[in-house]
Amino acid sequence: MNVDDTNDTDDLILKLLETDNPTASKLIYTYHYKAVYTYIKDFISDHDAAKDIIQELFTAIWIKRHSLNLIKPLRSYLLSAAHNKAINYLRDKGRQNRIMGEIVNRSGNGKIAPPADAELQASELEIQIRRALSRLPIHAKRTFLMSRKQGMTYKEIAEHLHVTEKAVEKNMSKALSLLRQYLGIYLKMLVIALME
Structure with missing residues (x-):
């Protein structure tokens, strides 16, 4: 659309x-x-x-x-x-x-x-996500935010940024890979704490 x-x-x-x-x-x-x-x-x-x-x-x-x-x-x-x-x-x-x-x-x-205070955990998670997003390369960050925050499709992002859908896929893949790397340990700790 x-x-x-x-x-x-x-x-x-x-x-x-x-x-x-x-x-x-x-x-x-x-x-x-x-x-x-x-x-x-x-x-x-x-x-x-x-x-x-x-x-x-x-x-x-x-x-x-x-x-x-x-x-x-x-x-x-x-x-x-x-x-x-x-x-x-x-x-x-x-x-x-x-x-x-x-x-x-x-x-x-x-x-x-x-478990530790969940409010504090949720707040800490938001801080960690913001930090991780700030570490992303600009094109990867822009693509990720347009997809996840604005709900745009790869095609819509490609048209908006005047790039190919392949470039959008590559930037999204890079963003997700880096976010998993930056947040991986923290998210595992949070899940363990919430399940205790």
Whole structure:
């Protein structure tokens, strides 16, 4: 879908939301679900939790349609809201694990320590991601952000940057490889801490 098609679709969705037409929800799902899901899966490895977050987000948009100040591009809003919900999920999951650890400790069977504060972990993860992104070569960073933050396809990125799709693929591959390298150990430590 090119930029003009996206603008037309966003215009239609916004008009349908204003007139309380439930088709708006179907269009949001059809045109934005995949990008939002892919974005959330970068944070949360749990497929069901990611789907629940998206369902909650899309439902909230319908319920709060008259009080939200939605503007184009809708995908930017959706990705930002999804990001916040993913961070909240990680924080809440850490809190639940910590409470369970305390219950086990108080019951006299306390052989496991509760995990570190999940809020601190989520905040630290954001800092580490920003640092890792700042270390990427400029073309790799730009391609990664256009794909993951703006939800653009490789074809759209190639057209926007006036390069071939092959160049976009190469830059994306480089970005993902370097991010795995920069964040690998940290992410493993975070996953272990959250699962304790």
